[in-house]
Amino acid sequence: IGSVEFVTNHMKKFHNISDISPLNIPDILFPFAKREIMRVSRDNLWPVIYSHDKLFVKADDQIKGYADICTPKSNIPFSNRYLVSEVIDINTEWRCFVRNGKLLDMKCYSGEFNIFPDVAEINKMISAYTEAPPAYTIDVGVNTKGETVIIECHNFFSCGLYGFSDYRYLLDMFLKAYHWQINHSK
Numbered sequence: 247i248g249s250v251e252f253v254t255n256h257m258k259k260f261h262n263i264s265d266i267s268p269l270n271i272p273d274i275l276f277p278f279a280k281r282e283i284m285r286v287s288r289d290n291l292w293p294v295i296y297s298h299d300k301l302f303v304k305a306d307d308q309i310k311g312y313a314d315i316c317t318p319k320s321n322i323p324f325s326n327r328y329l330v331s332e333v334i335d336i337n338t339e340w341r342c343f344v345r346n347g348k349l350l351d352m353k354c355y356s357g358e359f360n361i362f363p364d365v366a367e368i369n370k371m372i373s374a375y376t377e378a379p380p381a382y383t384i385d386v387g388v389n390t391k392g393e394t395v396i397i398e399c400h401n402f403f404s405c406g407l408y409g410f411s412d413y414r415y416l417l418d419m420f421l422k423a424y425h426w427q428i429n430h431s432k
Contacts, residue, residue, distance in 0.1 A: 381419035
């Protein structure tokens with residue numbers, strides 16, 4: 247349990263796992279993005295970038311890798327895969343904590359704390375994500391249209407808690423996420 251760097255170093259040293267891919271937005275959850283979104287290879291990135299004024303580009307093959315709003319003039323660091331999406335305005339961002347397919351809590355981590363996401367929409371995301379780890383987070387935002395949109399998902403092995411401290415579930419979530427990561431990285 248610790249920072250991304252600590253956990254990934256531990257995984258490499260004790261389990262010979264050197265490449266841990268982020269969950270980002272699983273394909274099954276693309277409809278919940280409510281914006282244009284796609285996965286592209288390095289070879290296909292620039293044609294996509296040149297076809298738009300600006301896009302949000304994120305490395306899709308490394309946790310906490312490159313992420314920024316890009317234009318055709320941007321200098322984008324090398325990655326093999328990218329998650330690319332339309333840029334949207336978000337009023338507030340929330341981290342949702344999920345264990346065994348059940349939403350346990352939500353914590354505001356950016357923006358207006360009094361603009362709440364649609365819990366029913368979040369539960370639809372959780373239900374749709376059938377291949378999810380047993381413990382994970384879904385980051386959601388409320389856009390300027392008032393829609394609850396997915397931002398990204400994280401396995402629970404290394405993520406900010408933003409005040410989530412339910413002692414009944416925390417240790418179990420860390421352990422399940424850790425073992426899931428080991429089994430899904432081999």
